[in-house]
Amino acid sequence: MRLSRFFLPVLKETPSEAQIASHRLMLRAGMIRQEAAGIYAWLPLGFRVLKKIEQIVREEQDRAGAVEMLMPTLQLADLWRESGRYDGYGEEMLRIVDRHDREMLYGPTNEEMITEIFRAYSKSYKDLPKILYHIQWKFRDERRPRFGVMRGREFLMKDAYSFDMDEAHARKAYNRMFVAYLNTFDRLGLKAVPMRADTGPIGGDLSHEFIILAETGESEVFCDSTLIDMGAPGLDVDFDGDLQPLVDQRTALYAATDEMHEPERFARDVPAERQLSARGIEVGHIFYFGTKYSDAMNAKVAHPDGQERPVHMGSYGVGVSRLLGGIIEAHHDDAGCIWPESVAPFGVGIINLKAGDEEADAACERAYSVLDTAGKEPLLDDTGDRGGAKFARMDLIGLPYQLIIGPRGLKDGKAEVKIRATGERHELSLDDAVSRLAEGAFS
Numbered sequence: 001m002r003l004s005r006f007f008l009p010v011l012k013e014t015p016s017e018a019q020i021a022s023h024r025l026m027l028r029a030g031m032i033r034q035e036a037a038g039i040y041a042w043l044p045l046g047f048r049v050l051k052k053i054e055q056i057v058r059e060e061q062d063r064a065g066a067v068e069m070l071m072p073t074l075q076l077a078d079l080w081r082e083s084g085r086y087d088g089y090g091e092e093m094l095r096i097v098d099r100h101d102r103e104m105l106y107g108p109t110n111e112e113m114i115t116e117i118f119r120a121y122s123k124s125y126k127d128l129p130k131i132l133y134h135i136q137w138k139f140r141d142e143r144r145p146r147f148g149v150m151r152g153r154e155f156l157m158k159d160a161y162s163f164d165m166d167e168a169h170a171r172k173a174y175n176r177m178f179v180a181y182l183n184t185f186d187r188l189g190l191k192a193v194p195m196r197a198d199t200g201p202i203g204g205d206l207s208h209e210f211i212i213l214a215e216t217g218e219s220e221v222f223c224d225s226t227l228i229d230m231g232a233p234g235l236d237v238d239f240d241g242d243l244q245p246l247v248d249q250r251t252a253l254y255a256a257t258d259e260m261h262e263p264e265r266f267a268r269d270v271p272a273e274r275q276l277s278a279r280g281i282e283v284g285h286i287f288y289f290g291t292k293y294s295d296a297m298n299a300k301v302a303h304p305d306g307q308e309r310p311v312h313m314g315s316y317g318v319g320v321s322r323l324l325g326g327i328i329e330a331h332h333d334d335a336g337c338i339w340p341e342s343v344a345p346f347g348v349g350i351i352n353l354k355a356g357d358e359e360a361d362a363a364c365e366r367a368y369s370v371l372d373t374a375g376k377e378p379l380l381d382d383t384g385d386r387g388g389a390k391f392a393r394m395d396l397i398g399l400p401y402q403l404i405i406g407p408r409g410l411k412d413g414k415a416e417v418k419i420r421a422t423g424e425r426h427e428l429s430l431d432d433a434v435s436r437l438a439e440g441a442f443s
């Protein structure tokens with residue numbers, strides 16, 4: 001992509017309404033624009049990151065055996081009357097009436113709809129187990145939308161739903177999602193800790209929130225600090241094998257959100273030097289709620305003994321749009337974002353220090369073409385702006401690598417590579433710089 005063609009409305013001033021770094025940087029770097037309280041347009045730069053996050057979430061859902069589909073954003077109120085949640089959900093639900101006076105709502109979550117779909121087709125234990133998911137916009141009329149995409153009203157969620165014969169099987173689905181989440185957040189450059197959590201309006205008795213630590217997080221959390229640096233299970237994990245030991249390894253250590261916190265147990269079970277109380281951002285939440293919805297909505301399957309019984313269900317959410325904020329909170333400095341390579345909107349930023357100079361232009365075009373062919377998704381700053389402005393903008397948008405090309409260096413056949421995360425600079429021959437970037441030698 002050439003910057004002259006792209007749409008990157010960066011702001012010079014820090015927007016006063018933004019209280020936390022991620023919100024500030026997303027506005028300044030031209031990633032989002034607020035259209036109404038808690039409702040954002042995704043500008044091209046933000047949209048590219050959103051799509052990358054979505055794709056990693058998708059790949060790890062697929063790897064764990066979940067199957068993708070897409071449900072609509074609008075739902076019938078009657079469906080929610082069946083489960084008994086229509087009235088209880090309260091003011092967070094955006095209620096809509098269509099031209100035929102039918103009551104509808106903009107979905108805040110999809111337990112009812114997926115249960116309705118499942119019961120229409122699946123009648124036997126032979127149809128089980130199943131995990132279905134979609135990545136779709138949700139609406140919750142939050143009382144206090146704030147911190148940009150962190151607590152929006154319209155937000156993108158991955159929500160998966162599992163169907164099993166009984167609790168023992170349902171726990172296997174729960175474990176699959178538990179392990180998939182650890183790998184997902186690891187690929188996104190995050191250290192997410194599973195913590196015992198309250199189930200709120202979703203219901204059920206087994207639930208974990210996946211929390212990344214951040215001073216600006218909305219949740220107060222307590223955990224054994226060993227959990228923070230416990231690595232992810234890895235992408236070669238056998239999802240058809242026994243995942244319980246991987247789950248036990250983590251759930252054996254103390255980790256709880258505010259609502260589930262037991263101060264005496266924390267003090268007793270966790271050695272003092274490992275007692276961590278901190279703030280965190282909830283990036284995922286998983287629930288096992290048994291037959292709460294299948295009972296109410298009559299979603300039954302015949303068991304081998306011929307008896308029909310309600311299916312055991314769980315639901316598993318990831319805050320896809322919230323993750324942008326979470327990743328920035330974890331990776332930024334005073335100059336701007338520092339994207340992990342896995343989600344960076346572009347792989348390399350090429351800065352042409354003198355657009356219009358024949359030699360500089362030609363060198364940049366060559367570099368662009370090689371990096372583009374190598375799949376590095378280069379962004380070429382071919383604008384006529386001053387060098388200082390170009391450096392600041394490139395730092396702000398936080399691409400992992402910068403390739404700086406100007407007439408002065410080119411006299412000796414040289415260019416500079418800057419690693420955004422460390423600020424390290426390497427002066428190299430232009431060919432070397434380009435081929436090393438193309439090979440990923442700086443990763």
Ligand code: 5CA
Nearest residue numbers: 109151152155159282283284285316317319322
């Ligand atoms: N049906 C279940 C699981 S699929 C559910 O709705 N769970 S949830 O309420 O915990 O939401 C799942 C995830 O969506 C949360 O962990 C959080 O990361 C994200 N999320 C929830 N509310 C918001 C919001 N207002 N803005 C941005 N992300 C949100």
